[in-house]
Amino acid sequence: MSTIRVRSPASYWLAAPAALWMLGVVVVPIALLVWVSFWGGRAFSTSSPLTIDNYARFFANPVYVKLIFGTILHTVGLMAVTGVLGYCIAYFLTMKVRSPLWRTALFLAFIIPFWTSTLIRAIAWVPFLGVNGVINQTLMFLGATQSPIEAFLYSRTGITMAQVSLYTMMAAGPVVYMLNSIAPQWREAAMTLKATPFTVFWRIVFPLTLPGVVIGQVLVFLNVMSDFATVATIGGNKHALLPNLVLLFYESSQHRAASVVAVLLMLCMLVGVVIALRVVDIRRLGAER
């Protein structure tokens, strides 16, 4: 018995507002984007004829095609860095920190920046990266370089540095959750059977946390693929990834071209998520053996 009857009409009425809201604001607009990307003709209206000219025009430009691969490459690199770093941090927090007080304190120290504005945190990197920035001043003070390195602000390196600080906790969070759910007996059993600590990690702990790793990687992937704000803040106008192109076309009122880029971006993300789901399934097959 519960405060709501199973399959009662009331449950439909309660779910309806949220469902309609999500359909109207998320599903319909995204479907609309796909439709708009095929619009031909001169007028921007629902009666436009359908063509694939918009896509043909996009792929005819090698700069744009290169941008797709550049975006994917940048994202994969960032996934690798945040994945390794995030796993180390998650493992240390859950397995190595014994005192509950320290653990809470460290957790808070990691979580609090997450609740503040990503935009402000990206901007906070600007005074670090410039020619006279903190990093260059430190390097010159230490005598590592004679003249300032210009490779930080308005560069791919700077964007990567900021994004690592923004997104590593997304990779670490699900791993922390999975590590916490491993029963201590499993590790104890392996250790009783004289497995070395490395074997325990590699054969017991890591496979059990793999779903967490994959979910974290998906989160980082989706966020970095669509993160144009950090790129715009730190890359200036000199660097662009795929989502910045959406913005560029949108601002110059080329809505059909912007839709094409948006649809391609969406396709890249879908492919990424599908691949990730495959990886989790492969793990499950391996575990049953």
Next chain:
Amino acid sequence: MIGWRFRLSLTSWILGTVTVLFLAYQWLPIFTLGLLSFSGPTGGTTFPMNGTSLHWYQEVWRATVMNDFKPPLLRSSLLALACSATTIVLSIMAAQAMRGQFRGNGWFFYLMLLGIMAPGILVGFGFAIMMRLMDVELSWDTTTFLVQVSWTLPFGFLTMLAVFNRFDRKVEEAALTLGASRVTAFRRITLPLVLPGVIGAGLFGFSLSYDEYARSMFTTGPDATLPLAVMAQLDRQLTPEIYAVGTTTTLFSLIAITIFTFAFWAMRRSTNLERS
């Protein structure tokens, strides 16, 4: 051959060092931002600070029409409160509906997940195109509100779902057995028990809306919200004034989190006391 005990403590040290270094990496920019916002009137956007002063905060306060951050701050706060309230109501309803196991609840769950997965730039852009085709004027208090709730609602929904899965159903059942109507049992028993979760949902609603940039950018008309105003100022000119605004809004969100957390803690404490 080095003993495994030694290697174990070596890994601890290496992992600990990585963790501490990353903490510094994450926090140093934020602290620097705060520090530089107090630099002197001739201070630039990096060190040296050329003295300490409240000059840049005064600039923010005295600002003219172009770089006035006070109206955007007010808009963002009101919007965040509205999103928070809407998220609370809708996510309680949706999570309660999930308990009714209505037909198609699997699809409903995925629909909500889609709201989290779909990137802001696609949702914002698609919604802006839709509004254009429907000839609807973009404005921060209508279109931006609609889009932002689609972002905050799934987080509140997942929070409420987790809370409903965990709370003690026997209490609810007892009330129903004693003859309370379903509505009364929900209002008098269930709702007070899940109140900490409600506060969590509200916090998600507030903070996600307050910081949202991508979705607002496409759907806000001429009157900008705070993140949009900050970005516009960054495009025009980079001065420590931005750092002052950044420090202020970061403090503002930290205070909001503290209030929510404290309320959460107090609620949990009071429900625990009543139970024992």
